[in-house]
Amino acid sequence: MEKVTLKRSLGLWAIVGLGLGYMTPTVVFDTFGIVSEETNGVVPMAYLAALIVMLFTAISYGKMVQVYPSAGSAYTYTRETMNPYLGFLVGWTALLDYLLLPMVNALIIRLYMESFFPNVPPWIWVVTYVAVVTLFNVWSMGKTSSANAVLVVFSLFLIVAFLVLAFMKLSQGMGQGTLFTSEPFFHSNVHLSAILAGATVVCFSFIGFDAITMYAEEAVNQKTLPRAIILTVFIGGAIFFVASYFAQALFPDLSNFKVTDNTLPEIGLYVGGTLFKVFLVAGGFAATAASGLASHASVTRLLYVMGRNGVLPRKVFGYVHPKFRTPTFNAILVGLVSLLAITPSLELIASFINFGALIAFTFVNLSVLAHFVFRQKQYKTGKQLFSYVFMPLLGAGSTGILWVNLSSDALIGGLVWTAIGLIYMVFQTKFFKISIKDFNLEEADQSTSI
Known part of the structure; x- marks a missing residue:
């Protein structure tokens, strides 16, 4: 019987679109007040600091996706280059941000709809939205990508409209009263610690470029993935930086x-x-819906790889529908988790998401060192030292700085989640008597294509 695999249907710009959709470009306006207060009025600097950190990590993702062109992202890279147990814990921690982001999008949609229809029970909006997103993800990755593209283009059009109107308002004397001003970047009350604190908040906005690696087994040409990662970071970062500059100049x-x-x-x-x-x-509604589609798709792929590898029950998590060729059970499970958006706090969930994301980013950078330096011994020339030692160390170090600036709630919640994963792993391996890799069927652990 021929093995059912994921369908290769995504081109370069479809993947970039999914990454941008995941990042939710309009979030720069949602969080402007929070970040402006945190940074003492230099929101663009927070985005610039976060962009620099994410760029180092994006380069590391680009290197690793060429070495391991399969879905799984940080889980796969850590598992294969360092240790399968550590890889599981990184994957489990990353699940915290991948699982919760679809729920955050459902929660934001609920808040938008509540503002327009306050008398309608909130659960109706959550259930309706989650059902539609889940249906798209079960039906077809191609259909998910197409719907995402329409929503992303619409949200980008609204951002361009904002920039035009902002230009007119500044010309008329609103805010700083000039198009070119240094105030959004520096003034007497600016401190580096405040910028870093703001960067820790806005790094949530960049989550999405890493999810691109989850589509490695659905890319028409796997060689486009590194380019797609860098394009997503640059385009998303440029949108955040420019939009936040105009917003800060106006306010x-x-x-x-x-x-x-x-x-x-x-x-x-x-x-x-x-x-x-x-x-x-x-x-904002369109951008959030696009992020919902992309984030839902990404977490189903991570669960699929962990199921295919046997560290999660393979019959459920490693299942691919023979007709739709999508991880159907995973898509439904993520939909069920997203229904929890009926009640929780957005701020608390967002902080948990940052914990999982920053752990994943750190270990992707370390995976570059583990693979190219310790395994491949590529450290004998200046170019190799720069590419495989200096750059990933900068990525890991800068990500670590953001990690230690997380809120106490995020640290405590993230560590509790990691502890649960550790207990699960100890139980599954019978106190490490069985290797996690022993769960694999040889053919199930290979990256296959159509």
Whole structure:
């Protein structure tokens, strides 16, 4: 019987679109108030710091996806280059951010709909949204990508409209009253610690470029993945940086805002009036829905690889539907988890997500060292030292700086989740008497293509 595998249907720009959709470009407006308060009014600097950190890590992802062109991302890289037990723990920790992000998107959609229809029970919006996203992910990766592309293009159009209106408002004297000002980057009350604290918050916005590696077995040409990763980081970073500059120039302080935890609606109102406010909220809705589609798809692929490798029950997590050629059971499971968005706090969930993401980023950088330096011995020339030692160490170190600046709730919750994974691993391996790799069927652990 021929083995059923994931379908190769994604080109370069489809993958970049999924990455950008995952990143939710309009989130720069949602979190502007929080980050402006955290950084004392230099939001663009927080995004610039986060972009530099993410760029080092993106380069490491690009290297590793060429060595291991299979779904699984940080889990696969750590498992294969360092240790299968450590790989499982990294994968388990990464699950925290992959599993929770679809739920965050469902929660944001719920909040948007509640603002328009306060008398409708919140659970109706969550159930409807989750059902649609799950259906797309079960049906076809191609259909998911197409729907994501439409939503991303619409949200990017609204961001461009904001930039045009912001230019006009600055020209008319609003905010700083000039298009070119250094105030959004530096002034007397700016401190490096505040910028790093803000970068820790906005690194949540960059989560998405790493998820691209989850589509390695569905890319038409695997060689496009490193390019797609770098493009996603640069394009997403440019959007965040430029949009936050204009927003900070228009609003040097938060005195005009009634609600600072979610400033997108008021930014739309002050920049373009009630009509543009409606459109900008619609853009935020579209971007969140796109992120929901992409994040849902990504976590199902991670669960699929962990199931295929046998560290999670293979019959459920390693299953691919023979007709749709998608990890059907995983898509349904993620949908069920997303239903928890009916009640929780957005801020708390977001902090947990950053814990899992930063752990994954750190170990991807370390995987470059483990593979190229310790295994391949590629450290004998200046170019090799720069590419395989200096760059990944910078990536791991800078990511580590953000990690230690996480909130105490994120650290405690993340460590508890990691402890649960450790207990599960000890149970599965009978106190490490059985190697995790012994769970694999030889043919199930190979990367296959169509």
